[in-house]
Amino acid sequence: MKHKLFLLTLLCPLLFVNGFAQTVTLSEEIKQALETVKASEIKADIAYLADDKLKGRAPGTEGFQMAVDYVVDHLKQLGVRPAGEHGSWLQTVRFRKAFVKEPVFTIKDGQAAVAATQNDLTISPNPVVPEVSVQGALVFAGYGISEPGLGYDDYANLNVKGKVVIVVRGAPEKFASSVSAHVMNGSTILRKAAEHGAVGVIVASVDSTARVFGGGGNGSGGAPRGVNSIMDEKGRVAVSRSYDPGLKVYGTMRYALVKSLFQKAGKSIPATIDQLKAGNPQSFAVPAQISLSYKSVYQDMVSYNVVGKITGSDRKLKKQYVVHSAHLDHLGIGNPVLGDSIFNGAHDNASGVASLLGIAKIYSNIKAKPKRSVLVVLVTGEEMGDLGSGYFAQHPTVPVKSMVADVNTDMPTVIAPLLSITALGAEHSSLAAKVDQAAGYFGITVEPDPEPKQARFTRSDQYSFVVAGIPALHVKYGSKTADGKNNLNDLVAPWRAKYYHKPQDDINGLFDFEAGKTYAQLNFLIGYLVAQDRAKPTWNSGDIFSSGPSGK
Structure with a gap:
């Protein structure tokens, strides 16, 4: 049996999954591609997107358009192809x-x-x-x-x-x-x-x-x-x-x-x-x-979702898509807090956008793409109630039934080393196994939601995909800390009170850019495992979402 497993690893050099140990062994190409994500680049992306000159990236504003231009330019450089409307990078969203x-x-x-x-x-x-x-x-x-x-x-x-x-x-x-x-x-x-x-x-x-x-x-x-x-x-x-x-x-x-x-x-x-x-x-x-x-x-006002595509390698499965999503918008300019009125949104969600650009960079360094195609989707209107993602999930620029999963990144909270996570929504589908495998590779512990009363599952863009019938998840921090006290929320709570949805959320706040790099690597691997698996993600039997799209 050991010889057969060794031979299978040689025949499938990109990925080997050990179903008993829930671990993955990656090829040297994937390992090297993972390391192309740099903490310094995560920082640079956040710094630009959260700069005062973007004026808080409110949909329909010049600052939001600057953010659109920035991510489109980077996706082009990384070899991502446009997948918006009429061969463009954009999907029109009418507010x-x-x-x-x-x-x-x-x-x-x-x-x-x-x-x-x-x-x-x-x-x-x-x-x-x-x-x-x-x-x-x-x-x-x-x-x-x-x-x-x-x-x-x-x-x-x-x-x-x-x-x-x-x-x-x-x-x-x-x-x-x-x-x-x-x-x-x-x-x-x-x-x-x-x-x-x-x-x-x-x-x-x-x-x-x-x-x-x-x-x-x-x-x-x-x-x-x-x-x-x-x-x-x-x-x-x-x-x-x-x-x-x-x-x-x-x-x-x-x-x-x-x-x-x-x-x-x-x-x-x-x-x-x-x-x-x-x-x-x-x-x-x-x-x-x-x-x-x-x-x-x-x-009435017009804004845009940005949609890019990385084409898969399998003749049939490349017609299916794994989505990596993050919201590009923030709150714009509002009432001053401590003399500052620009809500820069460095953590929320320039950090998530930087993570998606990191994921695109990893793919740009992989010659043999996964079986399924990958969509990189930067959505508008999250701060207005997940509206841009709701529109894309129900009216996508690809065939409506071709999206098999969404891995969302919203305010990953890169303020401390990423030692444990909770994957909001993953427990409803077979995506939970992919999270376990990817987290295991990085030595990251998977925990239950540490703040269940916050209803975080429905408060970000992955929920738009879930109610459209698409298995989805959103990786957030867990409780583990480097000192072993495992009380990360004791750091997060006062940090959130000071920075969340306030002008003080800028590049000068508390950051751990190495954690930002890890988030990008982890979310990439979760999506990559889904894109490589010939079996589509499925809802758990009897799950509340297993009967089909809500509202249909």
Whole structure:
């Protein structure tokens, strides 16, 4: 048997996988190509992309265009071929920012009006219908979750047709962290409500100390806030995190009004929430009707995804693609913090873009490309709700069913040596084995998500691919530290508080560029293993995502 394994290694010089030990042995060509990634180049890429002259890389701005030109130039130099629209490097992404005007609502219990102010309800604008009105009964639908396969359904035996559902954000405590993040995601909640015939969704605040969250529109007494969607070339909504074509209204409700409606139904907020957390649905009719109207106005803007291709070597498999993604945008210019108003986004996500350029460099130094082709995709609009990746995942510039996996890189947090990782999303598919193999090669430990309550699985671009039915993952740091205390989050937490989404996230912050190099090497190898394997990645049997694309 040993002789046969040795012979197999000679016959397949690029890669040998030992399924028992979950390790990989790489050819000298791959090893040497891995070492072409330089920490100094990672630093240089971050320094340019996070320079003040790019003014925070907001989509639709000159600074974002400078970032596009920079990455396209580098990809050209590395032998990557354009794979955007019409033979170009770009995919056009049409943003629509919608604002609410003149929202008015009343809630009645029979003929009597329920005491409420216009500020008790915050409405999200409609990106396609300028004037909306809706009337209907109110019904409480728990978390708004409908997953019979997981043994939980807030809509079971509940008639919501033509009604407006009130939900609270959350999930039963028994759900795994990534499952919780998915089912409590706003897009999922809206889709489930529409599937059951509701005409609107209102997210209720059940914390008397919390600020109103969710919808993102405005009450009559507040300043309007825009909500972004992606439109197609015919003016239809292509991607939105706050809109579903089956619904007329999406909003949030303040605690005082929620409490009043619960009391009218003879319910207690704390007791209801306790039961929901325990996994016991608590849906009920609310003895009240809502009448609501509002207008929406729009601002349109164009941005771009950058798409490059490395063609595979197998005659058939080269028609399939492994995607390496990272978002190119950041927050632009905003309110000053400590005298600085440019949100440079060095870690978020110039570091991820630098990692993708490093991956492209590794491929440029490999003569025999992997069996499958590779896409390098730099997306726009991540900071607006993963919109650019959502558009690409659902409307790709390659055949829609040809993408087999996505390895996403977002804010890899290169502030300390990379000794352990968590691969968000990998646990849902066969990609987990590829992560184990690649991490094992570098001597990196794979750990569970150290911050499950942060819902990080749904907060970056890999989630766009997952809901489109494509297995995907996002590698983040684990807990291991060089001193053996294994408390990396004790360093990350204060660092994040100082730098995350602040102008202080520039090249002068805390960095470990060798860790940046390791991230690029690790993510390359994960993608390379997928590209070399004749078997396509598959969802785990019975997994929440195994039944196909969400929303299809």
